[in-house]
Amino acid sequence: MNKIVNNVVILGGGTAGWMTAAALSKVLSNVKVTLVESEQIGTIGVGEATIPTMQFFNGLLDLDSHTFLKHTRGTYKLGIQFENWAAQEHSYFHAFGSTGRSLWAAGFHDFWRKGLELGISDNFSAYNIEAVAAGANRFAQSKNGLNYAFHLDSSLYAKLLRSVAEKQGVTRIEGKVAKVNCDAGTGFISSLLLESGEHVAGDLFVDCSGFKGLLINETLKVPFNDYGQWLKCDRAWAVQTKTSNTPVPYTRSIAHESGWQWRIPLQHRMGNGIVYSSQYMDDDTARERLLSTVEGELITEPRLIGFKTGHREQLWHKNCVAIGLSGGFIEPLESTAIHLIQQGILRLIKLFPSQGIEQLDIDEFNKSGMSDYQQIRDFIVLHYCQTQRDDSDFWRYCKQMEIPESLQERMSLFRKTGRFIVRHEEIFVDSWLQVMIGQGLIPEKYHRIADEMQAHELKAFLDNIVSSHHRQVSALPEHQQYLTRYCQ
Template identity: 50%
Template sequence: MTEHTTMNSIRKIVIAGGGTSGWLAAAAISKVLGKNLDITLIESPEIGRIGVGEATIPTLRVFHKLLGINERELMAHVQGTFKLGIEFSNWANKGDKYFHSFGLTGRDCWACQFQHFWLAGKKYGIDVPFGDYCPESKAARLEKCSGENDGINYAYHFDANLYADYLKIFSLKLGVKHVEGFIEKVVVSPENGFITSLLLKDGQEIEGDLFLDCTGFKAMLIDGALNTPYVPYGHYLPCDSAVALQTELVQAPKPYTQSIAHDFGWQWRIPLQHRAGNGMVYSSRHVSDDEAIGTLLKNLEGRPVTEPRVIKYKTGRRMKVWNKNCIAVGLTAGFIEPLESTSIHLAMSAIYRLMRYFPQNEIVMSNVDEFNTQSQVEMDRARNFVILHYHATQRDDTEFWRYCKNMEIPEALAHRVQLFKDTAAIALEEKELFLNDSWVQVMMGQGIMPTAYHPIADVMGEMELKSFLRSLSGKVGETVAAMPTHQQFINQYCKAKPL
């Protein structure tokens, strides 16, 4: 089946929304296809951006490279700091801590990954923590950091508004037209249900062939006009609210995000060069807004510089992120929740996908279906990784944690957990976002310990295994010892001007 646009080629691209997703899309499309397209972005200063996406994962670096973005300049502009992973506190049990780093841990062999050798080492009394075989993990603990030239895998913390502004400047230089205005009406063709134009409050009418809906939780086009159903994730991810506020920085920024579990959700701390971002994610079924705000205020490290802002959300994904001639990117496409900083990545990934499946002369269903299937698989997989954190807990001290511990989980996740318990193996499918080491760190961090490991790990014998493990942790120790502190690295690499 072929659906035809009203024009016979896709030339006019209209991006509705100028948050991180809208400007990421504008930057990428203008860089890659800008010469042949007419790209307009509409944003409403009245509504503004959600402004809370401040922690990222390393994939964003690759995206920046494709765009030709200069990292030092970007990091200075966005008051950025480096992120080597996430420290989780109180998740498996009150008082415990574990680290999910972005680095590779130890050395794998063709038949099995490093965790099998580490488990074999325990049999011989070697109790070096798993993270001591990973430079990023060890560096984070010592608040050190270094860049790509030293083989370090990192992501960024940045000021969300400054990041969107940077992408805006970048896109405008590439010829993207910028319209400030409030979209009041989405005009849909009665013939084929395609969007033909957006009507603004000031009377302007912006026509297009392909529309990207980047209007955030408002989802004005994909939902408001096209009524595309939403598949809820609420059963698995009970949090549906957040309160965000910014504080003064009271110490050198840590090179990682902190995620601290509370009785009804969890708190984030994201240090930037000029301030810290803080928030509490919680389940409104288990706590009131006022109590969540009170708990956040009691657990801040610095003085607040903004008022607490409550944000309500529904976790889930759009059933079709591409519907007719509209593609949802960012929060319009779905939202897992911020725990593993997947949102900006998912927006970026949708934009990559759009580049690969960009409509040619007309919108054809084979292309749309492929796009939608890939988006759905990607989102559900990322969701499963986040569910793991909530479900694999030993906490049963509150109603919230009892719900998480006892809830039914997706079959694919249940299988993955069981396989790890039984064999220490992580069964990955093609093109997964979170790879072996991420799953192992979170499973073990949440208290899931395998009862067996691959027999190949016993082939070395005690002496050889001890020497292998010693040499790996020794090399990690040397690498980290030579690294500057995170603050020194920022100062020398991308020090921002005071705002």
């Protein structure tokens, strides 16, 4: 167990594998990193929307946003427009960045809620500058400016990461793993035997082999914690189309009777997909629905992807760390998978077993990893259970299902009291308020501090935020203009 780790082997060359290789080789220059991948198997080839934390990962690799978007032909993302979620023909915006201005001890939403009662509040997102900029299709990057993430072409991203990683000394081996060898005493993985007959030995193995989890699942048999009772979607079709429209700086998520569709605008094309529950919609109907609603000529054939929602009960077991789809997956509604990959990598770097593998490190890694999954699970379930939709069996199930206790507590507290408590190391903070309110969860009460402001003062305060956002946004260039200038 306490063998010094000098030799890391990564199995898999998808987004997870190359992100891990690029990051480890950047910060642990005295550790040998080898990546094994099989072109014959290929990668999943989706995963094109992100959240703002990706900027930190790019920073770790010394990639500035302009260079990153040039290489991945990506665009900026200020948030997600949710259409037909709370009810049909209803839409709201989940933007990055906070809404309104904090005042005294209460949250902005308390003042907004009081304004609602007085009939002087606008939509919650009118007080969020990222949402206003997205609606106006405008964008610019500046210090202390808009909060943003990216849309990217995943195959170009993998290429970019590979070139970064190889320059930093990562060895890539092309080949298919035929057998995984384990030590008979400890059960630790000792080497990968490739179909070519080559043995790839290592001290620590990172499983980035995708959904099947060749090491963590098929070899080490770590059980799966299934979230299927709360998140019914388990299949997707993905297709790319040509686009003649200028790209908007946000993702569209359009609910349908058994799931939802995504539209992710890139510089050169549109990424489209339909996500659905196979219990409520068959594959042919879903394919048909996707093809009848996409805009522009198809560039690829539609591809069917099945998935299971949940995560391994341990993400690090013995000398194997699972990063990416091998560790778990929560449907892509809030674009969190690349973020989870990044979290796994940063955690591995922090707890890197230079002096040998310690159970305490493993426990810490697993505890924090589980907490990430649970937080994201609750946030995604919120979109389904808080709805007025009851037009299909799927939505009726979602409305009535028993939800996780942690989510129930958070929603009840907000509904009854208007209080929103930020817990330890939350990934989403203001996002919770935007989605709860966007989905129609309006608190029954507001904090008494809001009563310290007279109605006319409150109106001036609220109107001032809206007009200031409009003023600032109208001074920004159009998103396309900005991309043409800096990112092409």
